[in-house]
Amino acid sequence: GQNIDQPTEMTATEGAIVQINCTYQTSGFNGLFWYQQHAGEAPTFLSYNVLDGLEEKGRFSSFLSRSKGYSYLLLKELQMKDSASYLCAVDNYGQNFVFGPGTRLSVLP
Amino acid sequence: GAGVSQSPSNKVTEKGKDVELRCDPISGHTALYWYRQRLGQGLEFLIYFQGNSAPDKSGLPSDRFSAERTGESVSTLTIQRTQQEDSAVYLCASSLEYSSNEQFFGPGTRLTVL
Numbered sequence: 001g002q003n004i005d006q007p008t009e010m011t012a013t014e015g016a017i018v019q020i021n022c023t024y025q026t027s028g029f030n031g032l033f034w035y036q037q038h039a040g041e042a043p044t045f046l047s048y049n050v051l052d053g054l055e056e057k058g059r060f061s062s063f064l065s066r067s068k069g070y071s072y073l074l075l076k077e078l079q080m081k082d083s084a085s086y087l088c089a090v091d092n093y094g095q096n097f098v099f100g101p102g103t104r105l106s107v108l109p
Numbered sequence: 110g111a112g113v114s115q116s117p118s119n120k121v122t123e124k125g126k127d128v129e130l131r132c133d134p135i136s137g138h139t140a141l142y143w144y145r146q147r148l149g150q151g152l153e154f155l156i157y158f159q160g161n162s163a164p165d166k167s168g169l170p171s172d173r174f175s176a177e178r179t180g181e182s183v184s185t186l187t188i189q190r191t192q193q194e195d196s197a198v199y200l201c202a203s204s205l206e207y208s209s210n211e212q213f214f215g216p217g218t219r220l221t222v223l
Contacts, residue, residue: 033212042200042214043152087151096168097142099152 002026004100006088011106012078020073020103022088033089034062034073037102043087046073075105083107111135113215115201121221122191130186130218134203141184142212143176144200152200158184159207191222 004024012018024032031050035043049055049064049071061074073086085102092098114133122128134141143155155168158178169175173191178184188195198219202212 042216044214045211048211089152096157096165097154099144099154101151 002090002092002098004088004090004098006086006100006103008101009104009106011108012075014078014080014107014109016078017074017076018078018105020075020086020088020105022071022073022100024069024071024088024090024098024100026090026092026098028092029066030091032062032064032071033087033091033097034060034071035087035089037085037087039084046086048091078107080107080109113201113203113213115199115215115218117218118216119219119221121223123223124193125190127187127189128191128220130188130199130201130220132184132186132201132203132215134182134184134201135213136182138203138205138213139181140204140207140212141178142202142204143184143186144202145170145197146200146217147197155186157207188220191220193222196220196222 006022031048033048034046036046037043047062049062054063059076064071083106085104087102088100090098116131141158144152146152156163156176160181161178173189176186198217200214200217202214204212
């Protein structure tokens with residue numbers, strides 16, 4: 001079966017660091033996406049991990065462990081505009097894309 | 110350049126009617142994806158096209174749903190005999206090629222079935 005788990009909601013303070021976890025069990029795996037979705041808007045791409053390890057892109061970093069079926073998105077120096085839902089999605093190669101339920105992050109002043 | 114566009118942006122229909130949703134991908138993108146997002150929920154993958162071909166249609170919720178793509182461009186998602194549970198935002202995305210490339214999302218079509 002296909003299963004992706006993320007925390008439903010998280011809260012953090014402006015300027016802090018937050019880690020959003022994602023665990024997955026899918027019948028196939030080619031890579032893992034992270035998307036950001038502000039309320040009422042379409043998702044926008046953040047990162048795509050294929051190999052194990054950490055990939056850093058500005059304030060955002062994404063980590064993948066294929067053996068553990070685990071990924072996280074790390075957001076540093078949080079800003080109010082980072083308040084959004086963060087979607088983890090598995091590229092189930094040749095079959096489909098499976099999205100997690102999303103984590104709603106609230107950044108407080 | 111232009112992004113992914115979808116039409117209509119909003120559609121209100123009566124239960125039992127057919128609806129057709131349209132997606133115009135970014136020019137040159139060979140892969141096109143359809144998703145459904147119910148209020149407050151995550152994205153549900155429906156179908157993807159590589160060129161004009163849809164290799165796997167098993168993500169479509171029922172046989173009332175169908176999709177086609179012509180000329181490696183425009184795609185339409187058709188829902189026949191709509192039901193209230195079909196109410197959702199239908200998102201279309203495109204990418205240069207299937208799988209490893211970033212998907213660019215359209216603004217979505219908000220479908221309300223009364």
